[in-house]
Amino acid sequence: MKRFFHLLIRIFPGYLAILIFVGNADLLIAYSIGRPALLRLSQEEDPFQKALAALKENRMEEALAELTEAKRKHPEDARIRNFRGIVLVRLGKNEEAVSEYREAIRLDPQMEDAYRNLGFLKWNEHELEPAREALAHAVQLSPSDRFAHYYLGRVLLDEQLYAPAIRELKSSTVPLPPDTSFSIQLATANIAVGNKDLARKILQQLTTIPLDDRQSIHVASLLLAVRENGSAIGIIERLSKSPPTAENLWRQFDLALAYLLAGNYSKAIAQADFYQHSLKRGDANAHESAEAWTILGIAAAHLKQNERSLDAFRHAATLAPGTEENWLNLTRESMELSRYSDAISAVQDGLAANPKSYALHLRLGAAQLAAGHYAEAEKVFRDLVSAGDPLPTGYVGLAQVLLRTGRAEEASAELTLAQQKLGPNFLIDYFRGLAFDRMGKPGEAIAAFQDALKLDPNNAEAHLSLGKTEMSLGRLDGAISELQEALRLSPNNEQARRLLSKAYTRVGDKNAAAFAASSASTPQNVETDLLGDFFVPQWQMPPDGRK
Numbered sequence: 001m002k003r004f005f006h007l008l009i010r011i012f013p014g015y016l017a018i019l020i021f022v023g024n025a026d027l028l029i030a031y032s033i034g035r036p037a038l039l040r041l042s043q044e045e046d047p048f049q050k051a052l053a054a055l056k057e058n059r060m061e062e063a064l065a066e067l068t069e070a071k072r073k074h075p076e077d078a079r080i081r082n083f084r085g086i087v088l089v090r091l092g093k094n095e096e097a098v099s100e101y102r103e104a105i106r107l108d109p110q111m112e113d114a115y116r117n118l119g120f121l122k123w124n125e126h127e128l129e130p131a132r133e134a135l136a137h138a139v140q141l142s143p144s145d146r147f148a149h150y151y152l153g154r155v156l157l158d159e160q161l162y163a164p165a166i167r168e169l170k171s172s173t174v175p176l177p178p179d180t181s182f183s184i185q186l187a188t189a190n191i192a193v194g195n196k197d198l199a200r201k202i203l204q205q206l207t208t209i210p211l212d213d214r215q216s217i218h219v220a221s222l223l224l225a226v227r228e229n230g231s232a233i234g235i236i237e238r239l240s241k242s243p244p245t246a247e248n249l250w251r252q253f254d255l256a257l258a259y260l261l262a263g264n265y266s267k268a269i270a271q272a273d274f275y276q277h278s279l280k281r282g283d284a285n286a287h288e289s290a291e292a293w294t295i296l297g298i299a300a301a302h303l304k305q306n307e308r309s310l311d312a313f314r315h316a317a318t319l320a321p322g323t324e325e326n327w328l329n330l331t332r333e334s335m336e337l338s339r340y341s342d343a344i345s346a347v348q349d350g351l352a353a354n355p356k357s358y359a360l361h362l363r364l365g366a367a368q369l370a371a372g373h374y375a376e377a378e379k380v381f382r383d384l385v386s387a388g389d390p391l392p393t394g395y396v397g398l399a400q401v402l403l404r405t406g407r408a409e410e411a412s413a414e415l416t417l418a419q420q421k422l423g424p425n426f427l428i429d430y431f432r433g434l435a436f437d438r439m440g441k442p443g444e445a446i447a448a449f450q451d452a453l454k455l456d457p458n459n460a461e462a463h464l465s466l467g468k469t470e471m472s473l474g475r476l477d478g479a480i481s482e483l484q485e486a487l488r489l490s491p492n493n494e495q496a497r498r499l500l501s502k503a504y505t506r507v508g509d510k511n512a513a514a515f516a517a518s519s520a521s522t523p524q525n526v527e528t529d530l531l532g533d534f535f536v537p538q539w540q541m542p543p544d545g546r547k
Helices: 036-040 043-056 060-073 078-090 094-107 112-124 128-141 146-158 162-172 180-192 196-206 213-225 229-239 249-261 265-280 290-302 306-319 324-336 340-353 358-370 374-386 393-404 408-422 426-438 442-455 460-472 476-489 494-506 510-515
Strands: 005-012 015-022 026-032
Touching: 043 060, 043 078, 060 078, 078 094, 078 112, 094 112, 112 128, 112 146, 128 146, 146 162, 146 180, 162 180, 180 196, 180 213, 196 213, 213 229, 213 249, 229 249, 249 265, 249 290, 265 290, 290 306, 290 324, 306 324, 306 340, 324 340, 324 358, 340 358, 358 374, 358 393, 374 393, 393 408, 393 426, 408 426, 426 442, 426 460, 442 460, 460 476, 460 494, 476 494
Parallel strands: none
Antiparallel strands: 005 015, 015 026
16 A cells, blocks of 8 residues: 655754655654754755655755765765655655665664664565565664654565564554554454454454455454454445346346355345345346355255255356366265265366366365275375375375274374474374274373373363273263363263263262263364364455446
8 A cells, every 4th residue: 555755853852753644644754863963964964864854844855965975975874864764755765865864874783773664665565574574673673763663563574474563553552543454454463363352342343444445354254253243234235225237237146155154144145145146137148156056055054045055066066167166065965974986076077177186186085084994094095195296185184094904003103293394283192093003002192191281271172082091091071171171172072971971970079060062963073073164265356446
């Protein structure tokens, strides 16, 4: 985003500061020199004094000429180079300004101002990595410089490094600009780091001001993320009130998506149908939308309308066979319904259209595994591992096959190799624990489960497995503690409830009856959970330049 600047020089007792006004009079201090020596310049530095006077009166060309003369007389003065960079930025000569800032830094590696100025310039040019490096150096040199913290926070925000961005913005104490796009960014960041209450406050403020179409969709999507479904749908319904035209059909699609994400599945189906009908209105040859069929398929799946869901996903895959997500949705639903042959057939069709898709190869292995085709599944997963799988999933899939076929030691060896290649990873440690448990090595299993929980302390299945192993060794206090945590994290986990009841019984605790297991319940088995969730379509946006 282009930023506009208005320069103002103020001289305070003992130091000089360059202030920059950005945008609509939103005060952001870009450059502050803070060097008392500037007010006590010697007579031979007259060009520099004249440059400062020209700067004060916003006479940039004259300031540049005087600074050029000052640089000729004092080529080793870092201050002159820094000010010359400031003037060059004002004149739109950014490349020359960068050179001056870098030269100032070379001459005086402790000049925090030059680092901050360079970082600020790189941020405005959207060169985020060099901007971050320069501003981080400025903060290191001057930890109390709130503006260096502020700009570093803005850079990190643009890089979507949300946690450190929020920390830097808090450290800055600079008043945040009343800018809609920035507020949307800040709400996004707070959602990402779990500050949903603060995000709600920001979003509530945004709902009270005029938003363009793109901003409206962004705000609505964020409101859905914090479960403010009514407000989100209200925004998009208001956008969709006008009769559908070729230019605003995206609004009808986004309304269907909003209903889906809000859990209004019947309305999502109806709106997706309306969108498809609107596409064809006045043009019988218009193409249907694979994305709309996807919305319909996901909504129907949640309503347990199984055949309708499968039919919708097939339509999406047929309309856009080169989009791997369409095949993943179709095979996920087929596997959910235990139609493994259909899933295998569909994923093979998907691979014919997307032969290099990692996700589809992985799904083929998962489908073969779920169908009990262990030799076929093992080949798929071994091929992924042999190709240098950069993720743990192929190794875990292979380990599952080996565990199912009674080769726990081989599974452990494969997972150890994966750990050496990929480093610490929750899935690898968790399945190493399962392998050790199958090998009759409970001590090693406990250590592996504990390593897994260091990486993901809130994983109910890992607490359950650790508790189960502790219980097998007669460590009932530890088992009860882990099983209680598993049940806290997953209140409907009947296996955890059943084992906890047994543990209480063994220690003579009266709580045993309260956790009596339901024999009709079937616990979720993490070993077969390679399906993941549905892939939801992206929001559609208005054409550029349109409201």
